[in-house]
Amino acid sequence: MTRSIAPVACCLAAACASGSAVRQRADSIAAEVKGARDLNAEVCAPRELAAAEANLRFARLALDQGDSGRADAHLGTAAPAAHEAVARSKECGKQAVVIKNKPEPQAPVAVATTVTARDSDGDGVSDDIDRCPELPGPKENFGCPWPDRDGDKVADREDRCPDEPGSPENQGCPRRATALIVVRRDRIELKQQIHFQPNRARILRDSYEVLDEVAEALRDASVTVRIEGHTDNVGKRKENVTLSQARADA
Template sequence: MKISLAIVALALAVPAVSFAQDSTAVEKYPNTFSSGSANVSRFTQESKRFNDWSISAGAGVPLVQSADLTSIKNGNGKNLFGYSAYVSIDKAITHAFGLKLQYDRGETRQGWFNTKNAAPANASLYQQVGARTQYDAISLIGDLNISNLFRRVDNKSPYRWALHGYAGIGTLAYRAYQKDEMGQRLMTEIKPFKLNALFGQAGAGLKYKVNRRLDIEGRLVYVITGDDEFDGGGAQYSDINRREDQISDNFFNATLGVTLKLGKHESHLMWHDPLQEIYYKLDVLANKNQDIEVCKKGDLDNDGVCDDWDRQLDTPAGARVDGAGVALDTDLDGVIDLYDKCVTVPGPVENAGCPTGPVTTGPVTDDTRTLEGIEFDLNSDRILPSNTPILNNAVNYINSSSGTYTVVGATDTRGTDAYNQKLSERRANNVKDYLIKNGVESGKLNSIGKGKKDLKYPECEPATKCPEWKNRANRRVYFEAK
């Protein structure tokens, strides 16, 4: 019977141990019931970052406490000490709860003398007999990590002590012997896996973490056999078994054991600080950090703007540029400030950006045929904040004139004719609306769009033939006097 229990325990233990190794691979799968992300980690053997299997073994002393024959000097016996041993396979479900499949074997000694010694004369007459019970048990035990349940895990400080609570049920097989002056005899034998072989146990243990592999534990468990014949008192209604009214012989089992934690990770789940998940993820992110390479493509024209976002890669040496690397043209006359001899006054390219006639300082007359306007971003009709000063000057310019003006919109050569025509009309209308809102009489303004048929730089057909600053100059709105 004892051999068969050991075989059963070993058969249950082997497949459990075979799953004790794990890895850090993470499997992704869509979860429509997740709280937001459909790309989450499945909780499987492959996704673990901690160990959750272990093997425990220990030995101790069982003391029959509640019975007709006891191991404690209390009127039903003297202080007698037996022995016990256990081995278990442990699985941590969470950092605060786990399960144990445990095999126990031991012998309790109870009554008035040790059965290894000679019986006193008239022992049976005064019911001062000795008894011993050899038992084997298999049980499933719940393991509550009380320390992890209530511990504040708010720092990285390691901790080594943990209080555990245990409760479980199982099957108990035993042989109870009784001895008096007439000798020793078998009183009761219970086979395992019978209805009357069920028992329960509950208790507590204090664990100390020696290292990542080994724990030491002191445990005190109270075993409820549910059987009135476990103490060796004989049949239920024998003289000895009528000493006490209880129908269950119960005993304490005090043990000292060790736990070997299995797996390749540094942390075991029962010693796992939940904040370690955050530390782990931070370490993973730290390992993925990459140095940002600034100006990967260099700055070929040496204008101080990296070629990665330089919109004018051939800026002449010495020219001032804006944030996009485009050479500045303050008066928007098509001559960049580097070559413009009249930076603030528009003039033709042939005259180095200066007016061909005298500069008008008074009110504008109808003889002035053209007002330079503003430029736009690619595929955009939005008036840029940097252009509002120019338009505000145009308000004063037009209001001081007695003539009327046409607001002309134009584009560069990218895109179709139909698209560019509509884009140029939107640009012209936006500028016209801005001028009217800022004080120009609506009767003085008209707006038309010329699409890509009115290029300031006709050689930019297609756009790839020209530097970007010329294409930008083609994307414009300007004014014509009628």
């Protein structure tokens, strides 16, 4: 009787030892499945996670029924599925971090731009208001050069001889080869008459140069001079006398 009981006891002991090892393996796989869930395997590796969990449950059920062989077979399927779920979840997690840390596109910033009006002749007057866009001129004359009838580069408005070319230094008048005045001991003789507008006391430009020479001669002289103004004999005497005085005062 003793001989027949011994082999059975040995078999039971071996089965218990085998079942314990399978249960430890199941616990190890269960820990790996939990780790996969913590890594968001439900999103990153749902198929692998489901396979691992299902086979892990089947293995535990087989162990409870004392069938360690069938349990071990289910664990053989659960283990690689759990391992793959962990691997996929880790890779998926890295991509999620990269996407999360990717800087959000910023709204375009409006940059103020300055539009410069065209100025073809570079005179500081834009073409849209420049009456002479191809010729430089002052703003006061709407971008056009001042008239210069004699072409001596002295504008008529500043030229004392607007119809006779001269130099800017001589206010647009030519320098005379002969003097316009002669300074005597007791008088200054004018070699050119002083011209006035008809019936007015306004001096004409062509007389400016001779008057400048008179002024230059008187600047350094300590003398008293008498200036006379004349008219023609046309018209009433009283009016001519008044005009003569006005011309002398001019």
